[in-house]
Amino acid sequence: MDGTVLVADDDRTIRTVLTQALTRAGCKVHATSSLVTLMRWVDEGKGDLVISDVIMPDGNGLDQLPLISKARPGLPVIVISAQNTIMTAIQAAEAEAYDYLPKPFDLPDLMKRAARALEVKRRAPVRRGEAVEDDSTGDLPLVGRTPAMQALYRLVARVMNTTLPVLITGESGTGKSLIARAIHDFSDRRSLPFVSVDASDLKGADGPSMVLSRARGGSILFDEVGDLDDDSQARIVRMLDALGDNAPRIMSTSQIDLMGRMENGGFREDLFYRLSGVNIAVPSLRERVDDIPLLAEHFLARGERDGFAIRRLAPAALDLVRTYSWPGNVRQLENAVRRLVVTAPEEEISRAEVEAVLGNQPAMEPLRGGGEGEKLTTSVAKHLRRYFDLHGGALPPPGLYQRILREVETPLIELALDATGGNQAKCADLLGINRNTLRKKITDLDIRVTRRRKLM
Numbered sequence: 001m002d003g004t005v006l007v008a009d010d011d012r013t014i015r016t017v018l019t020q021a022l023t024r025a026g027c028k029v030h031a032t033s034s035l036v037t038l039m040r041w042v043d044e045g046k047g048d049l050v051i052s053d054v055i056m057p058d059g060n061g062l063d064q065l066p067l068i069s070k071a072r073p074g075l076p077v078i079v080i081s082a083q084n085t086i087m088t089a090i091q092a093a094e095a096e097a098y099d100y101l102p103k104p105f106d107l108p109d110l111m112k113r114a115a116r117a118l119e120v121k122r123r124a125p126v127r128r129g130e131a132v133e134d135d136s137t138g139d140l141p142l143v144g145r146t147p148a149m150q151a152l153y154r155l156v157a158r159v160m161n162t163t164l165p166v167l168i169t170g171e172s173g174t175g176k177s178l179i180a181r182a183i184h185d186f187s188d189r190r191s192l193p194f195v196s197v198d199a200s201d202l203k204g205a206d207g208p209s210m211v212l213s214r215a216r217g218g219s220i221l222f223d224e225v226g227d228l229d230d231d232s233q234a235r236i237v238r239m240l241d242a243l244g245d246n247a248p249r250i251m252s253t254s255q256i257d258l259m260g261r262m263e264n265g266g267f268r269e270d271l272f273y274r275l276s277g278v279n280i281a282v283p284s285l286r287e288r289v290d291d292i293p294l295l296a297e298h299f300l301a302r303g304e305r306d307g308f309a310i311r312r313l314a315p316a317a318l319d320l321v322r323t324y325s326w327p328g329n330v331r332q333l334e335n336a337v338r339r340l341v342v343t344a345p346e347e348e349i350s351r352a353e354v355e356a357v358l359g360n361q362p363a364m365e366p367l368r369g370g371g372e373g374e375k376l377t378t379s380v381a382k383h384l385r386r387y388f389d390l391h392g393g394a395l396p397p398p399g400l401y402q403r404i405l406r407e408v409e410t411p412l413i414e415l416a417l418d419a420t421g422g423n424q425a426k427c428a429d430l431l432g433i434n435r436n437t438l439r440k441k442i443t444d445l446d447i448r449v450t451r452r453r454k455l456m
Contacts, residue, residue, distance in 0.1 A: 003048035093157030170282030173331030192218030303341035
């Protein structure tokens with residue numbers, strides 16, 4: 001790795017570790033705890049890469065990105081932040097950051113991204129609209145530092161200013177509607193209406209036209225579209241087919257398997273393909289256990305802001321919260337913490353008090369997917385059959401075997417690496433393959449390996 005890196009972070013430990021790591025990799029490093037100093041270096045023409053924190057003593061790092069882009073077009077900036085929310089990720093994308101990582105970050109992963117930033121010329125800057133303040137404090141927080149949530153943030157940032165329809169899937173209580181709202185609020189349609197539509201809005205001869213009139217080229221959300229009856233589905237198809245100039249952005253949410261419902265004749269095939277331009281799958285809380293303490297802390301702080309006494313979870317209580325299955329996901333966690341804030345007699349919430357709150361709530365994970373007991377082979381066969389059907393009787397492009405294997409291998413290896421904490425030796429043993437084979441596949445499939453050892 002070659003080049004000069006400008007590091008801006010108010011944490012001395014992070015500045016020291018990054019300076020040492022980048023220097024060992026062959027880079028020259030200038031480190032500072034001041035955005036003023038950083039901007040002076042940029043204006044002086046120093047640096048081939050910037051690594052900057054967001055919250056700094058003398059300002060906000062995101063606010064400096066347009067200034068950096070104006071002063072030094074093409075200078076890549078990697079944003080690192082402890083503000084692990086979807087808003088931070090989207091704002092970083094809007095400000096044309098080269099990359100974004102949440103704190104605590106994995107040092108080897110950051111080094112890999114830094115090397116890529118130094119090697120690849122940054123695309124020409126694109127003018128964006130002004131950032132929108134987060135006014136969703138009363139709703140579910142889109143907070144998380146797990147790989148699953150960070151991948152979701154990046155996908156949202158990529159699709160928010162496209163015209164593709166978006167289908168957001170996930171269990172009840174995961175925040176699907178909030179993600180749709182965030183896509184609208186941070187897009188170039190933010191000044192136009194956001195209209196949430198249910199079956200009652202589509203009834204009558206003028207229902208669909210009234211919906212379009214209310215949207216005025218903004219965004220339309222069909223909430224829980226899988227629950228709509230046949231008549232409502234047909235009305236949506238006709239409405240979408242009649243869209244012309246100044247068409248609104250179309251989004252929909254569903255907590256059921258629409259493809260499975262379609263296979264069984266319960267959902268229109270033509271509507272499914274009109275709505276599923278981009279599919280955003282929201283992970284359940286069970287799939288991002290490491291985010292539970294972060295979310296619990298968020299809800300405890302919200303209770304304090306609402307005027308309740310300061311509360312914190314005892315270590316044993318937090319352990320129980322982490323191991324609970326949370327079938328109602330983030331919404332259930334929010335309600336449980338809110339109840340604990342109100343009912344706990346002491347500042348520290350005990351394990352017994354958590355047990356009392358959770359005792360009358362369901363702890364079973366809901367059955368989802370293609371049906372109870374369905375084999376993986378059956379599920380894969382359905383997807384492959386659908387893939388062939390999409391080609392309307394013609395054959396798919398050559399090279400199908402390797403494409404399908406890649407689709408299966410990538411998530412399998414990513415999940416195995418995550419389960420083994422990024423330990424490649426353990427992962428290879430788990431998969432039953434040679435470690436050198438695993439390394440080659442990681443390289444060929446461009447899989448990011450993140451060790452559990454975190455840098456605070």
